[in-house]
Amino acid sequence: MADIEDIEELTLPSDDPTSAANRKSVHQVAVRSFTRRSATNHSSAPAEPQPEPIVGSGAGSRDSCTPFLPGTATVWVKTWGCGHNNSDGEYMAGMLAAQGYRIVLEDSKRGEADLWLLNSCTVKGPSEQTFVNEINRGKDSGKKVVVAGCVPQGNPSGAAWEGLSVIGVQQIDRVVEVVEETLKGGSVRLLKEKKDETSKRKAGGAKLDLPKVRKNPYIEIIPINTGCLNQCTYCKTKHARGDLGSYAPEEIVERVKTVLSEGVMEIWLTSEDTGAYGRDIGTDIVELLWGIVDAMEEHPNQTAMLRVGMTNPPYILEHLPEVAKVLSHPRVYSFLHVPVQSGSDKVLDDMRRLYTVHDFRQVCHILRERVPDVTIATDIICGFPTESEQDWQQTMDLLREYNFSVLHISQFYPRPGTPAARMTRIRTDIVKARSREATAYFNSYPNYGDKLGSIRKVLATELSADGVHFVSHDKSYAQILVPNDPRLMGRSFEVRITQVGKFYMIGQVCEGEYERLEQEDAELQKLDSSGRVAIVNKKKTPKLVRMTRKMVRLDPGRSGEDYGDEQADDSAIDGAELSLGSQSTEVPTQSEPLQDVESRRSLLRSSGSLAVLATPMGVGYWSLVSLAGLWVVFGPSSVQRQVRWSVRTVGILACAWTGWEMLLAMKRQKR
Known part of the structure; x- marks a missing residue:
């Protein structure tokens, strides 16, 4: 399997600018x-x-x-x-x-x-x-x-x-x-399995608050559980990830709060089966999703979006009405990946998938009925060993019934140690022919023809391979290419769809959106030099890392020993982001008055003065001022010594303060 980052990319051809093979991360430097x-x-x-x-x-x-x-x-x-x-x-x-x-x-x-x-x-x-x-x-x-x-x-x-x-x-x-x-x-x-310290059950894995280097600083992938409850006959992942082990909902929600404060704009929940989450710890996926949504609603970062990961039909069926409500929420993408694998009940039984085609149809029906403009992604396997021609045609009938906009078509690969590997395989030419048939049908219908000319609210988080566009997503998680303009990266804005293709749309930024974004920048952008306020600079890639109790910017050109408590330069803003699992930082709300913003900036400047004072430049400067003061006190005397002393004092203090403010201004401009 190719190196893929997301299910939505699986069906994209290599010449498509948004494909996994061609897509470049926003920042991929050392x-x-x-x-x-x-x-x-x-x-x-x-x-x-x-x-x-x-x-x-x-x-x-x-x-x-x-x-x-x-x-x-x-x-x-x-x-x-x-x-x-x-x-x-x-x-x-x-x-x-x-x-x-x-x-x-x-x-x-x-x-x-x-x-x-x-x-x-x-x-x-x-x-x-x-x-x-x-x-x-x-x-x-x-x-x-x-x-x-x-x-x-x-x-x-x-x-x-x-x-x-x-x-x-x-x-x-x-x-x-x-x-x-x-x-x-x-x-x-x-290679041992982790156990929960109190219950001794299988744990979800390593703690979620560990340091992390994000390939894309705007996207956080949060695993909510490891392993699954199935025993699929073709699956090798079960041998590695094992049975279900869920993270505590409190740990997941706390991670969500942390990454929102670090400037993440998309949160992806991932696991081998999100629908099975919590069955081992007395909770369920619905409770977790509403807990996350509540945390996102309460957080000052009000533009970040949540994407729910892959789920198998058996464990999502009982939660469908509530899951539909979650997917309809404005802060959650109307997108769900539900693999069907085959349109034949006989093949599904041989695969031990624990559901029927009717169950899958029920999932699709309820989601399409209750979630406006929902995107349902699915997978099929071509050429499973027991798949007859009749079975295959039932799979094709299912594809024709739903015309999925995201479809992963895979040929069967026997994995060593799995029951399916011991089954008699279908001839390779037949498997390839079925794969070609499914691909040809998938390419025969348009995905976004009805979207041409519509207005869509999107969130831009990635850079396309050609470097000409940013990749954004609308509420249904459809890919929309927008201009490569730094003002748009990591931002939510409206576009008019001017062109549609099979795998993506192209949008033109609506009139007035640039002005609105600039106004938001003027009101919300904060300095972070004191460590008390750390908000993402929306025009640049955030690279805030926590060292002791302060947030500093990561400069790839300097070693760790060069930092100390000093605020790093902002000159190097490229690269993957390092998150040290920082605690929630102080972020202003959109309703905060502009005068409060200015008062915070004054506080930050005064705190920043102490940081500059501790530098060699600051020590040298005030040493010269002190020498000048000694000259005032112990300098040559005369009849008019008192007058001259007063004049000298005022003059030196005025010059000293002016020079100090110039040094601070130079320091801030470097940031």
Whole structure:
């Protein structure tokens, strides 16, 4: 499977500017080291006893006499697969960056790295083979390699990662110790399942408040549970993620509040099955969704949107009326991914999907009836071993009935260790023919013809591959390309649809929207130099990180020891965002009067003066002023000494204050 970031991208052709292969993140540059190693290590409190490192002698192992300095290496983090896997990769990158390691995300910079951290996907054979090829490339290049994700978790004894360090899907919070042991020449394998400390049940995974490097600073992926309740015969992910383990709703809601304060504009809930959430801890997905919506409504960030992740039909059916209400809420995208896999009850039974085609139709019917302009995404598998021609035609009938605007068409791939892998396969030419038939039908009808000329409210969060457009989404999560104008990134505004295609629309910003956005900037933009107020600069990519109790900007050109308590320059604003799981920061509401904004700015300037005073420039300046004061007191005397003393004092103080204000102005302008 290709390296994909979201289900909506799965059906996009390679020549489409919004496809996963062509889409570029808003900012994908290296996040350089920026902080001293802290005595408190997020990964130092494991849920299981500390294992003894397994020291290997694989290729490229370090000699025991070679000195090792933690936090000085460069690590390339590569992730394949679903939203959950991408979230895991962002957490691992964040924990390493927080300990001083330089993180690179771009494939083109892998050669600069001392260690490769490869986070794998096991859904299909091709995705696993890509992962194995990357392991071999790293070994051949003399790189240290650490493997993670679903492939080694589901098959710990795989030959390709024999002797390498392995991080299990529920052990990502211990990535720092694994990387450091690997850099020293050893190898560590951490694959155990996490348990809740009180109930001893399976936990959702690593804590959600860990440091995180977001590939896109405007999008936060929050896993709400791991594993599922199904036993699908073709699924290898079950071997890796296991049975259902849900996060506590309080932990999820707190994470939502935190990332909203950090300037995130889209929150994606992800898991192997969101509909099953909470069944292991006495709650359900509806209670969680309303809790999140309430938190978003109460937060000053009033333009962020929520997207609900994939759910299987069996566990969403009983909640459909309430889920429909949630999806109709203005702060929630009217979008739901519900895989059907086949239009034949016989094939669904052989797959052990635990629902019928009628159940799936019921989901589609209720959502389309109760949620205006809803988008239902679905998946089908072509060529399951027991699928007859009649079964396949039932699948095609289902596609013709609903004309899904988002459809993932996949050929069957036997995964080792699954029951379906032992079944007799259908001839490859038949499987490909069915895949082509489904693709041809999907491409035969328009998705957005009725939207031409309409006015849509959109939120822009990404950059298209051609660099000409930003990618935005409307309430139904349809992709709308808008002008590449920095004033629009991370903002919500209205557009008129001027062109429609199969996979996206093109919108023209409505008259008066630029003026409205500029007015919002003037009223809401805050300084953050004192650490008391930290609000996203909507015209630029936010890169606020918490160090001690202050919010500072991450400058890729400086090391962590250069920061201290000083506010970093704002000159370097590119790059993935690092979130250290900061507490809620003070953000003004849209109803706050402009005079209150100005009073806060005055407070920030006065607090900023103390920060400048602590710099060498400030110390030198006031040393000169003090010398001038000594000259006033102890200078030559005369008959008119009192008069001259008064004149000198006033003059020196006036000059000193004027010069000080000029220095502060220069400092603020740099920010």
